[in-house]
Amino acid sequence: MVDEHAETIRIVVGVDxxxxxxxxxxxxxxxxxxxGGVVEAVTxxxxxxxxxxxxxxxxxxxxxxxxxxxxRQHLDQTLEEAAGPQxxxxxxxxxxxxxxxxxxxxxxxxxxxxxxxxxxxxxFAGLLLGSVAQHCTQQATCPVLVVRGELP
Numbered sequence: 174m175v176d177e178h179a180e181t182i183r184i185v186v187g188v189d190x191x192x193x194x195x196x197x198x199x200x201x202x203x204x205x206x207x208x209g210g211v212v213e214a215v216t217x218x219x220x221x222x223x224x225x226x227x228x229x230x231x232x233x234x235x236x237x238x239x240x241x242x243x244x245r246q247h248l249d250q251t252l253e254e255a256a257g258p259q260x261x262x263x264x265x266x267x268x269x270x271x272x273x274x275x276x277x278x279x280x281x282x283x284x285x286x287x288x289x290x291x292x293x294x295x296x297f298a299g300l301l302l303g304s305v306a307q308h309c310t311q312q313a314t315c316p317v318l319v320v321r322g323e324l325p
Contacts, residue, residue: 182210185281186288187273187305189216190251193290197320198255201288202262210285211263214252217276218244218268237270244268274308284315291321 186201188194201212218240245268252266269276281287292303310317 182208182285183213183283184210184286184288185213185215185277185284187216187277187290187309188214188248188251189273189290189292190247191290191292193292193320195251195255195290196323197288197290197318198252200318200320201286202256202260202264204286204288205262208285211265212256212260213265213267213280213284214248215267215269215277215280216244216248216251217271217273219270219272241268241270274305274312277305277309278312278314281309281313281315281317287313287315287317289317289319291319 182205184201184205186194186197188198198212198214201214204210205212220237220240245266248266248268252260252264256264267280269280271279277287277289287309289306289309290303291306306317306319310319
């Protein structure tokens with residue numbers, strides 16, 4: 174008998190438009206398909222900071238709506254590139270304001286899994302985790318998978 178009250182498996186994936194985040198989306202979609210879950214793709218945006226005589230300053234004309242809209246466009250484009258126009262699972266796309274690691278950790282509360290890419294730069298640096306991935310692995314309240322390199 175199927176438990177109708179069982180929670181849906183929710184896989185949160187961080188998306189920043191990089192190749193590693195596209196690989197993370199592909200992995201999350203495959204896993205959700207196997208487990209019958211949903212993928213929640215999350216991207217973060219922040220107001221750019223400028224350096225002035227008084228230190229770091231907010232931008233002079235903060236067009237938050239335009240920045241958020243651009244982030245939404247990049248998220249939608251990345252998801253279509255990574256999962257196709259008709260993904261095999263339910264996908265939810267969220268654009269949130271804030272620092273990427275903090276946004277992902279908040280989105281992953283209550284999730285079954287958090288998936289992030291690793292933005293290594295090749296050579297020795299490529300062996301290291303990116304700062305967002307490292308922060309997520311240390312602070313998340315759910316399991317975290319860091320996708321590195323191409324998936325088969």
